[in-house]
Every structure is written in structure tokens, then in C-alpha cells.
Amino acid sequence: MTDSILDLHINDGLTDEEIDHEKNTYGPLAEDVRELILLALQTRVDADDVARAREHLAAAREILERDRETGPYGTRYNDSGRYRTWGNAVMGLRNAIAPIGEIHEEPDGRVWADFRLNPAYEGPAGHTHGGVTALVLDQILGDAARAGGHPGMTGTLTVRYRRRTPLGALHAEARIDRVEGRKTFVKGHIADAEGVCVEAEGIFIAPQWMIEHRENLDTSPRRE
Numbered sequence: 072m073t074d075s076i077l078d079l080h081i082n083d084g085l086t087d088e089e090i091d092h093e094k095n096t097y098g099p100l101a102e103d104v105r106e107l108i109l110l111a112l113q114t115r116v117d118a119d120d121v122a123r124a125r126e127h128l129a130a131a132r133e134i135l136e137r138d139r140e141t142g143p144y145g146t147r148y149n150d151s152g153r154y155r156t157w158g159n160a161v162m163g164l165r166n167a168i169a170p171i172g173e174i175h176e177e178p179d180g181r182v183w184a185d186f187r188l189n190p191a192y193e194g195p196a197g198h199t200h201g202g203v204t205a206l207v208l209d210q211i212l213g214d215a216a217r218a219g220g221h222p223g224m225t226g227t228l229t230v231r232y233r234r235r236t237p238l239g240a241l242h243a244e245a246r247i248d249r250v251e252g253r254k255t256f257v258k259g260h261i262a263d264a265e266g267v268c269v270e271a272e273g274i275f276i277a278p279q280w281m282i283e284h285r286e287n288l289d290t291s292p293r294r295e
């Protein structure tokens with residue numbers, strides 16, 4: 072173990088039942104917080120009602136803080152090969168800002184997700200923030216590299232914004248273009264119902280520590 076990423080790659084020994092229990096407990100909490108983020112943006116109730124709502128939120132925070140972790144979630148797995156990246160900013164089950172619920176991996180190497188971006192992801196008025204589409208593409212392209220057996224860190228991500236990306240229903244997909252030694256070149260895009268909005272090419276590079284620990288890495292399709 073030579074890298075700080077590996078230090079957060081932990082078999083926590085949970086049973087499948089315990090993982091399911093955690094999923095059913097903390098997943099809905101993240102959903103509630105996601106709804107609260109939107110409500111903070113959109114509510115029009117008056118100051119008295121806001122003050123009352125904040126009292127309830129303070130009470131909820133007091134309960135949740137009674138027993139908590141303080142650091143990042145990292146990657147956790149168990150003996151049956153269930154990997155959890157629940158803190159991930161794009162698709163972490165316990166992360167209320169993560170916009171994607173599930174990323175699908177096809178046998179032909181295509182990786183894709185259908186998702187919705189609500190107004191909390193706004194950049195130009197009524198449209199998606201360019202940093203958010205880049206965030207999603209970094210994940211989807213990185214997942215295509217990993218799912219194809221070539222996990223790596225993003226070395227370069229080149230993003231071309233072809234036309235404005237609306238908020239609402241979107242589709243992202245990616246696949247490996249070619250592999251050159253430790254470098255994997257991946258191409259992908261985000262589209263709305265009218266077609267492609269943003270294209271990206273990523274170069275994912277397997278650092279030495281990742282190659283050395285390859286057999287322990289999360290290339291399994293059972294990630295959740």
C-alpha cells in the first residue's frame with residue numbers, strides 16, 4: 072500500500088444484508104437532502120415559515136451528528152465483491168449532489184446513463200453549467216476505461232460544447248477509442264432529445280501504484 076487512494080480502498084467486512092440495510096437507510100436520506108437543495112432554491116414561503124423549517128432542520132442535524140464519520144467515504148468493498156463508492160460526486164448513493172443514479176455497462180464496452188439535471192445545476196440561465204457537464208463526462212469516460220479493463224486517473228479531459236445543454240432529461244455515453252500502453256483514450260458525449268450537446272475525449276493513465284495493485288481494483292460490474 073503506497074498511495075493515499077489505496078489507503079481509502081477498504082474491505083470493511085460488511086455482509087450483503089448489512090450493505091442492503093445501509094442502502095435502505097441512507098439512500099432515502101440523500102434523496103430527501105437532494106429535494107431540500109431544490110427547495111432552498113425554489114421555495115416562496117414567508118420568513119416565519121422559513122424560520123420554522125430551519126428549526127426542524129436544526130433538530131434533524133442534531134440527530135444526525137450524534138454518530139458520524141468525518142473523512143471522505145473512499146471505496147469500500149466486502150468479501151462477496153460488492154464495491155461502494157457512495158461518496159462519489161457524480162453517482163454516489165449517499166451523496167445528495169450526485170446527479171446520476173446508475174451507470175450502465177454494456178458487453179460491447181459502451182457505458183451510459185440517463186439522468187435529469189434540475190435547476191440546482193444551472194449555469195447560463197435555464198441551461199446546464201458547463202462544469203457540471205464536464206463533471207459528468209469525466210465520470211462516464213473514466214467508467215468506460217475502467218469497465219474495459221483499463222482503469223486510470225484522468226490525465227487530460229478535452230470538452231467541446233457544441234450547443235447549449237438544457238436542464239432536464241439528458242443521456243451520457245462513452246466507449247474506449249484506443250489503448251496505448253498505460254494510456255487509454257476514451258470518447259463520449261452528452262445529448263438531449265435533439266442530439267449531442269457536449270463531446271469529450273479523455274486520456275486516462277494508469278499510474279504505477281494502480282498497475283501494481285490491479286488485481287484488487289474496482290473493475291467489477293458489481294459496483295453500487
Ligand SMILES: CCCCCCCCCCCCCCCC(=O)SCCNC(=O)CCNC(=O)[C@H](O)C(C)(C)COP(=O)(O)OP(=O)(O)OC[C@H]1O[C@@H](n2cnc3c(N)ncnc32)[C@H](O)[C@@H]1OP(=O)(O)O
Pocket residue numbers: 076077080146209210211213214217222223224225226227252253254274276277278279281284287288289
Ligand atoms: C485502489 C483504488 C483504485 C481505483 C481504480 C479505479 C479507478 C477508476 C476510475 C473510475 C472513474 C473515475 C472517473 C473520475 C476520474 C478522476 O476524476 S481522476 C481525478 C483527476 N485526475 C487526477 O487527479 C490525476 C492527477 N495526475 C496524476 O495522478 C498523474 O499525473 C498521472 C495522470 C497518473 C500521470 O502520472 P504518471 O503515471 O507519473 O505519468 P508519466 O509517467 O509522467 O507519463 C506516462 C505517459 O502519460 C503521458 N501523460 C502524463 N500526464 C499526462 C496528462 N496529464 N495528460 C496526457 N498525457 C499525460 C506522458 O506523456 C507519458 O506518455 P508516453 O511517454 O508513455 O507516451
